[in-house]
Amino acid sequence: MSVASRLAPFGSTVFTEITALARAHGAVDLGQGYPTWEGPDFVKEAAIEAIRSASNQYPPSMGIPELREAIARRWETDTGLAVDPDTQITVTSGCTEALAAAFLGLFEPGDEVILFEPVYDAYPVGCALSGAVARYVTLHHPGFRIDPEALERVVNPRTRAVLVNTPHNPTGRVFDREELEAVAEICRRHDLIAITDEVYERMVYEGTHLRLATFPGMAERTLTLSSIGKSFSLTGWKTGWAIGPESLTAAVRAAHQFLTFTTPNPMQHGAAAALAAPDAYYDELVAGYRRRRDLLTAGLAELGFDVTVPEGAYYVLADHTPFGFPDDVSFVQHLITEVGVAAIPPSAFYPSSGEGRRLVRFAFCKDEETLGEALRRLRRLRP
Ligand code: PMP
Ligand code: GLN
Numbered sequence: 005m006s007v008a009s010r011l012a013p014f015g016s017t018v019f020t021e022i023t024a025l026a027r028a029h030g031a032v033d034l035g036q037g038y039p040t041w042e043g044p045d046f047v048k049e050a051a052i053e054a055i056r057s058a059s060n061q062y063p064p065s066m067g068i069p070e071l072r073e074a075i076a077r078r079w080e081t082d083t084g085l086a087v088d089p090d091t092q093i094t095v096t097s098g099c100t101e102a103l104a105a106a107f108l109g110l111f112e113p114g115d116e117v118i119l120f121e122p123v124y125d126a127y128p129v130g131c132a133l134s135g136a137v138a139r140y141v142t143l144h145h146p147g148f149r150i151d152p153e154a155l156e157r158v159v160n161p162r163t164r165a166v167l168v169n170t171p172h173n174p175t176g177r178v179f180d181r182e183e184l185e186a187v188a189e190i191c192r193r194h195d196l197i198a199i200t201d202e203v204y205e206r207m208v209y210e211g212t213h214l215r216l217a218t219f220p221g222m223a224e225r226t227l228t229l230s231s232i233g234k235s236f237s238l239t240g241w242k243t244g245w246a247i248g249p250e251s252l253t254a255a256v257r258a259a260h261q262f263l264t265f266t267t268p269n270p271m272q273h274g275a276a277a278a279l280a281a282p283d284a285y286y287d288e289l290v291a292g293y294r295r296r297r298d299l300l301t302a303g304l305a306e307l308g309f310d311v312t313v314p315e316g317a318y319y320v321l322a323d324h325t326p327f328g329f330p331d332d333v334s335f336v337q338h339l340i341t342e343v344g345v346a347a348i349p350p351s352a353f354y355p356s357s358g359e360g361r362r363l364v365r366f367a368f369c370k371d372e373e374t375l376g377e378a379l380r381r382l383r384r385l386r387p
Contacts, residue, residue, distance in 0.1 A: 007133065010132045010133065011129060011132055011133075013132075014125070014128070014129055014132070017125055018125065018348055018349065018352035019035070019036045019348070022035040022036065022336070022340075022346055022347075022348055022349075023035060023036045023346075025340050025346065026340060026346030029340050029341055029344065029346075030344065031339075031340045031343075031344045031345055031346040032344060032345050032346065032374060032377050032378040032381060033346045033370075033374075034300075034345060034346060034347050034366040034367050034368070034370060034374075034375075034378050035346040035347055035348050035367065036348075036367065037173070037234075037239070037318060037319065037367045037369055038239045038240075038369065039237040039239070039369040039370070040369070040370045040371045040374055041237060041371060042237065043236045043237040043238035043241075044236060044237070044278075044281075044285070046277060046278075046281075047232075047236055047238065047274045047275075047277055047278040048274065049277075050273050050274045050276070050277030050278075051270045051271055051273055051274030051277075052270075053273070054269065054270040054272075054273035054274065055270045059269045059270055059273055060269055060270065061269065062265070062266055062269070063266050063267070063269040063272055064266065065257070065260065065261045065265055065266050066090075066093070066094050066095065066257060066260075067093065067094060067095025067245070067266070067267065067272060068095070068269065068272045068273070068276070069089065070272075070273065070276040071095055071245075071272045071273070071275050071276040071279075072089035072090070072093045072095065072245075073089050073276075074275070074276040074279040074280060075087075075089065075093050075095075075245050075247065075279060076088070076089040076092075076093060077279070077280075078279045079247060082215070083215060083217070083218050084218075085217070085218065085223060087247055088250075091250045091253060092247060092248060092249065092250060092253050093245060093246070093247050093253070094245060094246045094253055094256050094257050094260055095243070095244070095245050095266075095267050095272060095275075096231075096244045096245060096246060096256075096260055096264070096267060097242045097243070097244070097264045097267045097268075098231050098233060098241075098242035098243065098244045099201060099203045099229050099230060099231040099233070099244040100126055100242070100244075101242070101244065101260070101263060101264055101267075102229040102231075102244050102245065102246045102256070102260075103126050103127065103130050103199075103201070103229060104126075104130060104133060104259070104263060105246070105256045105257075105259040105260040105263055106130070106199055106227055106229065106246065106252075106255070106256055106259075107130030107131065107133055107134040107136060108130075108133060108134050108259040108263070109255035109256050109257075109258050109259035109260075110134075110164070110165065110197065110227075110252070110255045110256075111131075111134045111135070111136040111164060111165070112135070112136075113134070113135025113136070114135065114136075114137065114162060115134075115135075115136045115137070115162060115163075115164040115165075116136065116137045116138075116139050116158075116160065116162045116163045116164060117130075117131055117136045117137070117138055117139070117163075117164060117165045117166070117167060118139050118140075118141060118155065118158055118159070118163060118165070118166040118167065118196075119131075119138050119139070119140055119141070119167050120140070120141050120142075120143050120150065120167075120168065120169070120172075121140045121141065121142045121143065121353065121354050121355065121356055121357065121359075122143065122174055122175060122321075122350055122353035122354055122359075122360060123138075123140070123353055123354075123355065124169055124173050124201065124353070125352060125353065127167055128355055136164070137162070138355070139158040139163070140158075140355065140356035140357075141154045141155050141158060142154070142354075142356065142357050142359060143172075143175060143177070144359065145312070145321075145323070145359055145362070145363065146310075146312050146323075148172070148175040148177045148312070149177075149183060150179060150183040150184075150186060150187065152183075152186035152187075152189075152190070155186065155187065155190055156190060159190060159194050159196075163194060163196060164196065164197060165196055165197040165198065165199055166187055166190070166191060166196055166197075166198050166199070167198075167199045167200075167201065168184070168187055168198065168199070168200050168201070168216060169200070169201040169202075170184070170200065170201075170202065170204075170213065170214070170316070171202075171204040171205070171207055171208060171213065171314075171315065171316025171317040172204075172316070172317060173203075173204065173317050173319055174317075174319045174321050174348070174350055174353055174365045175312070175314070175319075175321055176312065176313075176314020176315055176316055176317050176319055176320065176321065177314075177315060177316070178208055178210065178211045178212070178213060178214075178315040178316040179214070180211060180214070181214060184214050184216055184219060185219060187216065188216060188219040188220070188221070188222050191222065191225060192220075192221045192222070192225075195225075196225070197225055197226075197227065197252065198216050198217075198222060198225055198226040198227070199226075199227045199229065200215065200216045200217065200226060200227070200228050200229065201229050201230075202215065202228060202229065202230045203229070203230050203231050203233060203234050203235075203244075204234055204316055204317040204318070205230055205235065206234070206235040206286050206289060206290065207234065207235075207289075207290065207293055207316050207317050207318055208290065208315070208316045209290070209293070209294050209297060209314070209315055209316060210315040210316070211315050211316075213316065215228060216228075217247070217248075223249065224249050225249070225252075226248060226249075226252075227246055227247070227248035227252045227253075227256065228246070228247045228248065229244065229245070229246050229247075230244060230245060230247075231243060231244025231245070232244070232274075232275045232278050232279070234318070234369075235278070235286070235289070236278045236281075237289075237369075238274075238278075241271050241274070241275070242267075242271075243267055243268070243271045243272060243274070243275045293318060293368070293369075295372070296318075296368045296369075296370070296371075296372060296375060297313070297314060297318075297320070297368050299368075299372060299375050299376070299379075300320055300366060300368045300375050300378075300379070301313050301314075301320055303375070303379035303382075304320065304322050304366070304379075304382075307379070307382050307383065307385060307387075308326045308327070308385075308387035309322040309323065309324065309326065309364075310322060310323035310325070310326065311323075318367055318368050318369040319365050319366065319367050319368070320365070320366045320368060321350065321363050321364070321365055322363065322364055322365075322366065323362050323363060324362065324363065324364045325362050326387045327385055327386070327387055328387075330361075331349075331351065331361040331362075332349035332350055332351050332360060332361050332362070332363060332364055333349045333351065335349070335364055336348070336349040336364060339364075339382075339385075342384070343381050343382060343384050343385060344381045345378045345381050345382055347364050347365060347366050347367075348364070348365040348366075348367075349364065349365075350363045350364065350365050353365075366378075
């Protein structure tokens with residue numbers, strides 16, 4: 005079966021569709037998660053300098069040493085754990101390619117991978133690409149907590165891995181120690197691989213970002229994926245990485261070397277400069293996001309939405325049912341065409357249940373003027 009046929013059921017991504025619709029209607033775009041501002045100059049300058057100084061040929065497949073070393077230093081600062089940049093770190097073209105390489109490198113057709121729903125769309129696609137079977141555990145509205153019993157129920161002899169995204173898109177959950185320990189315990193007991201998607205690792209407003217790789221017995225079975233897209237407001241750079249034990253890294257590299265071979269050289273130099281940023285950079289980033297989160301959640305609540313305040317990432321999931329629409333798709337259609345505001349209908353993130361139909365996702369990686377204009381337009385809605 006061709007890849008195109010295997011992916012046909014997924015259609016085109018909801019992000020592409022909503023972005024196009026938003027542009028066609030001149031809607032204020034709180035849909036796709038890209039910032040309305042540009043990334044920091046010190047990162048852009050490092051990439052420009054790399055272009056000027058002849059860093060434009062093929063870099064090593066696993067990534068330039070400067071970036072792998074910067075990733076290792078950051079990891080050691082954050083976790084207190086040492087990683088070997090030569091055998092445990094792979095630079096990829098965004099977290100998206102790291103995910104594809106992990107799925108293709110690690111799984112055999114028929115292997116089962118546990119995913120939490122609402123799910124980021126690249127995970128079921130990774131299953132379809134590799135022939136792995138997705139098994140869903142739903143995070144129920146409004147708390148969106150991991151239920152260890154529900155997790156245990158889907159584990160069976162074919163289960164190979166659990167994928168956790170924290171901070172979580174789209175719920176904004178930052179999973180706590182109890183929830184992640186339950187995941188770790190199941191991984192250890194059933195000898196499962198953990199894959200963690202931590203692209204929103206810096207966007208934490210409540211609680212603490214905990215890394216599954218730091219839980220007892222987990223470093224040797226966890227692949228941690230991230231990228232600089234969100235943390236440095238450079239979503240178009242598509243420069244990411246996978247950190248894990250040698251065996252898992254070897255599987256990722258086996259796929260990565262033939263997917264893209266490598267990641268654009270100047271962006272890797274920029275990313276290395278980014279990861280050397282002082283803590284003050286992140287403090288400012290988080291302070292700005294907290295302000296925008298508070299502005300949007302307060303505004304939505306005032307308009308009559310039932311809002312779950314996100315602990316992390318940069319999305320708000322709100323319950324739109326007070327406005328009387330039958331589902332998320334018709335609500336978003338109305339928002340874009342009649343109200344002039346674009347948002348994401350989350351049923352795209354719910355392959356196994358209808359729980360997304362009552363919800364709508366707004367992104368707050370948008371400047372305060374844009375958020376203010378969106379809220380002004382949303383006043384046209386009547387509960
Ligand atoms: N994972 C999640 C949960 C995301 O929201 C995104 C959004 N871009 C990605 C991965 C992709 O990251 P990248 O742009 O680095 O490929
Ligand atoms: N991660 C972004 C979001 O959730 C979209 C990335 C993409 O377009 N694939 O909005």
